[in-house]
Every structure is written in structure tokens, then in C-alpha cells.
Amino acid sequence: MPKVKQLLWRAAVDALPVRVELVRRRIQVDFGCKICGNPKTITHVLKNCQFARKVWDLAPLKARPHLNMVLCLDFLAFILSLLSFPLTGISATSLPVWICWNLWTTRNHQIFSNTTYSAGEVITKALEEANAWQEAQTSLQKLQAVLCNIDAAWHTDSGSCGMGFTFRLPMEKSPVQHSTSHHFISSALAAEAWALREALISAIDAGYESLQVLSDSQILMNLINS
Ligand SMILES: [Zn+2]
Numbered sequence: 708m709p710k711v712k713q714l715l716w717r718a719a720v721d722a723l724p725v726r727v728e729l730v731r732r733r734i735q736v737d738f739g740c741k742i743c744g745n746p747k748t749i750t751h752v753l754k755n756c757q758f759a760r761k762v763w764d765l766a767p768l769k770a771r772p773h774l775n776m777v778l779c780l781d782f783l784a785f786i787l788s789l790l791s792f793p794l795t796g797i798s799a800t801s802l803p804v805w806i807c808w809n810l811w812t813t814r815n816h817q818i819f820s821n822t823t824y825s826a827g828e829v830i831t832k833a834l835e836e837a838n839a840w841q842e843a844q845t846s847l848q849k850l851q852a853v854l855c856n857i858d859a860a861w862h863t864d865s866g867s868c869g870m871g872f873t874f875r876l877p878m879e880k881s882p883v884q885h886s887t888s889h890h891f892i893s894s895a896l897a898a899e900a901w902a903l904r905e906a907l908i909s910a911i912d913a914g915y916e917s918l919q920v921l922s923d924s925q926i927l928m929n930l931i932n933s
Pocket residue numbers: 740741742743744745751755756757758
């Protein structure tokens with residue numbers, strides 16, 4: 708969501724009042740907020756305007772944003788920490804971001820196409836976009852392969868072996884680790900193959916759709932690829 712990030716950054720520094728921006732782009736507009744007549748800055752659109760307050764009041768968030776924070780940066784930092792109610796289906800903290808985005812874009816619609824949105828419509832649009840964003844992230848994660856490292860150590864005399872594998876999921880920092888031991892394994896190659904088998908079973912159980920396996924056993928990899 709680069710466009711959303713850009714808006715939040717601009718809001719954080721609140722460098723450009725909306726009207727100055729529009730004058731720069733040579734667009735003729737009434738400079739005050741159409742709803743309350745106050746000077747129209749990004750901060751105004753996102754938090755100070757009575758319309759923004761109505762939207763934040765309606766938002767299905769676990770806590771009310773502090774709209775009286777003077778600095779837009781403090782306000783943004785606070786709303787980004789707010790969680791949505793579980794019923795919305797949005798697990799991440801992205802709803803406040805999409806509310807900001809829709810407060811902003813619906814205001815632009817108002818200027819350019821004379822369409823007006825109610826506070827409820829802004830919330831509905833934000834929920835739809837937050838859900839769509841979340842689904843897109845989930846499918847993106849599914850498309851990216853999970854990296855799997857396998858390794859096994861085989862003891863010649865006892866025929867026992869220790870084996871382990873790790874799954875590194877896209878966008879997750881720490882890998883998921885598994886390890887186990889077995890007896891009566893006939894060779895180092897068999898131990899490697901057993902480790903691979905266990906890794907594949909775990910990957911299927913975990914529902915990974917794409918897996919890239921890395922092993923230091925060249926023979927096993929050649930056997931599988933051939
Ligand atoms: Zn206003």
C-alpha cells in the first residue's frame with residue numbers, strides 16, 4: 708500500500724495543506740473545509756473535522772482514537788496501535804490506516820466529482836479495502852515458497868540417527884524447527900531421505916502450497932531430481 712503510506716507520511720509531517728497543493732496544481736476550489744469551513748489541511752481531514760470525528764466514533768475499533776492530540780504524528784502513532792474488533796475479520800492493525808485513506812479519498816471525490824459519502828459509507832469502504840488487502844497478503848504468502856532445510860546425522864555402529872528440518876516462511880523472521888531421532892536406519896542416505904519424508908509430511912500438514920527443499924546431501928537431491 709505505497710499510496711497509503713505516502714498519505715500517512717504527508718499527514719505525519721503535515722507539510723502541505725490541501726489547499727496549497729490544489730493551488731499548486733492550479734485547481735480552483737473553495738479553500739475551506741466544505742463541511743465545517745475550517746482551513747483544510749491533511750490533519751483536518753483525518754482527525755479535526757467534525758466528519759472525521761463522526762467516522763472515528765463509528766469505527767469498529769477496540770479503543771477510541773484520541774482526537775485531541777495536537778500533533779498529527781502522535782495521532783497516527785496512536786491509531787496505528789489500535790486493534791479492530793474480531794468480528795470485522797481483520798486481524799492486523801490495518802483498519803485505522805484504511806479509515807485514514809478513505810477519509811482522504813472520499814474528500815477528493817467530493818471535490819472532483821461532487822459525490823458525498825456518509826460516515827458509515829467511509830467505514831464500509833475502509834473495511835472492504837482492509838479485507839481485500841489482507842486477502843491479497845495471504846494469497847501472496849501462499850504463492851511464495853516456504854524454504855525448508857533438512858539435515859540428518861547417522862551413527863554407523865548403532866544405526867540410529869538424529870534428523871531435523873526447518874521451515875522458513877515468507878515474511879516471517881524466525882524459522883519453524885522440527886527435530887526427531889530414529890533407530891535401525893541403514894545408511895546416511897536413508898537418514899537424509901527419512902528427514903526429507905518427515906519434512907514433506909509436516910509441510911502437507913501445515914498446508915504449505917509451495918516448498919523449496921535445501922539439503923547438503925547431493926546424492927539425495929540428484930536421486931529426487933532425476
Ligand atoms: Zn471540516
